[in-house]
Amino acid sequence: MLRSISSTCLPILHHRRIHLGHLPNSQSPIVSTLSFFNSITPDSEKIPTFRVLDGVGKPVDGAQLPEIDAQFARRLYENMQLLPTLDTVLYNVQRQGKISFHMTSHGEEATIIGSAAALELDDEVLGQYREMGVLLWRGFGIDSVMAQCFGNQDDMSGKGRQMPVHFGSPKHHFHTISSPLATQIPQAAGVGYALRRAPGRRSRSIAACFFGEGAASEGDFHAGLLLASTIPSPTLFIARNNGFAISTPSTEQFYGDGIASRGPGYGIDTVRVDGNDILAVLAAVREARKRTLEQGRAVLVEAMSYRVGHHSTSDDSFAYRQRSEVEDRKRIDNPIARFRLYMESQGWWSAADEEELKARLKADVMTAFKRAESLPRCELSELFTDVYAGEEPWNIKEQREELTGLLKKYGDTWEPWRTELAKFKNKGQDLTQSNP
Known part of the structure; x- marks a missing residue:
């Protein structure tokens, strides 16, 4: 008592x-x-959400918009439109059986492109699997996107050994994506720590880590934030809260106030931003990056959005949410339409510009698709390269010899193998004509 x-x-x-x-x-x-x-x-009170443009593209009273000019705004908008153009084609291509998998960014274009534009080009990015727009912003190119998804001989991400949309590019400071959720979060803290120890980069580069709110339920989320805040390291964590972890709505994922409420528990600066407002995302991530670099420790950004598309080509979201709900969100709060209305109000965009852009992007994407479809896969022997640094270990040699023996025995006689071998550059002869 x-x-x-x-x-x-x-x-x-x-x-x-x-x-x-x-x-x-x-x-x-x-x-x-x-x-x-x-x-x-x-x-x-609940954690507030930062916004500068309302749902119809008008500046919110009292909001301070980030400084951008017409040229930069047009680049933002073109990249926002490129994402759904690519996603639509690749989604349909997967349904035709020409690639094995795809994940779209429908409804999250502002979060992805706004974040990409706020980062420096040599900041190290560790993505989850909806960050294709970051690579596009950095000049990765449509042909490279198609090459990775098809796994053809031009795929510099993984030589056809990764699932589609699991990109990687050392040139663009984009670490290769892995499928298991949240593995990149503690890795990002480690990358940030390495940058802190690098004399040439400690004062100019950060690690930026993207993940969904579902991944924040993994233990790796807590390990990563604890490491980056305590060691500390200049790591910017960007949580895309799109409302669903595959089929589980956010209301069933956690009881607390979203992901942002967890930041102060680790002693790190945190902000929640309207993920459908590209100018708010741009401003928030710019400031978050500045704080990350100046303080040398983690900062957390939670971007509130809505996943309009299915989780992936392996998912039918209408099994767990109403179609009308999705259509309402498309109509009420479309991030691309919101920014287009703002640009039109500034005299930076017109109906003619819109028509020209959509026609050009569709033509560019279809040209890249047809080219990627026509190219063979890498040589089959590439399956065993780039696995380990230094001298090739015995187990890789043994696996190559085993596959070579099987191909020599069955490759020309068993129809499934003969069909598959025809898809590779040199039709697998780089193995079958070599000595085991």
Whole structure:
């Protein structure tokens, strides 16, 4: 049972508090009133969301828009339009059986392109699997996107050994994507720490890590934020809260106030931004990057959006949400339409510009698709290269010899293998004509 402390004890307690300062390992003030808390904001308010453009592209009262000119705005918009153009073609191509897999960015174009534009080109990016737009912003090119998805001889991401949309490019400072959720989060903290220790980069480069709100439920999320805030390292964590982790809505993923509420627990600066407002994302990530670099420790950005498309080509989202819900979100809060309306109000865009852009992007994407479809895969022997640095280990040699023996025995006689071998450059002869 709690009871009041007699007034005769107060001078003694007061004297001891002055003498002792505060409890060990804490700056928390000592109080005599029992009080629980469940919020990081005053008066138990929810964390606010930063926005500068409303749903119809008009600046919000009192908002300070980031400084951009017409040329930069047009580049932002063209990249936003390129994403759905590519996604639509690749989604349909997968349905035709020409590639094995695809994931779209429908509804998240502002989050991805706005973040990409706020980063420096040599910041190290560790993505999840919807960050194709970051590579496009950095000049990766449509042909390179198609080559990776088809796994043909021009695929410099992984020589056809990775799933589609699992990009990687050392040239563009984009670390190769891996499928397991959240593995990139602690890795990003390690990359940030390496940058901090690199004399030529510690004052100019950060690690930027993208992930969905579903990945934030993994243990690696907590390990990454703890490492980057405590060691510390200049790592910017960008959470794409699009409302769904595959088929699980965010309301069933966590009880707390989104992902942003977790940042202060690790002592890092945090902001929540309207992920459908590209100018808000641009401004928020610019400031977050600045703080990351100046403080040398983690910063967390939560971008609130909505996944309009299916999770992937392996998913039918209408099995767990109403089609009308998706259509309403497309109509009410389309990030591309919102920014287009703003550009039109500034005199930076017109109906003619829109028509020309869509025709040009569609033509460019279809040209790249037809080229990628016509190219063979890499040589089959590339399956065993680039696995380990240094001298090739015995197990790789053994696996190559085993495959070579099987191909020599069955490659010309078994129809499934003969069909597959025809898709490779040199039709697998780089193995079958070599000595085992």
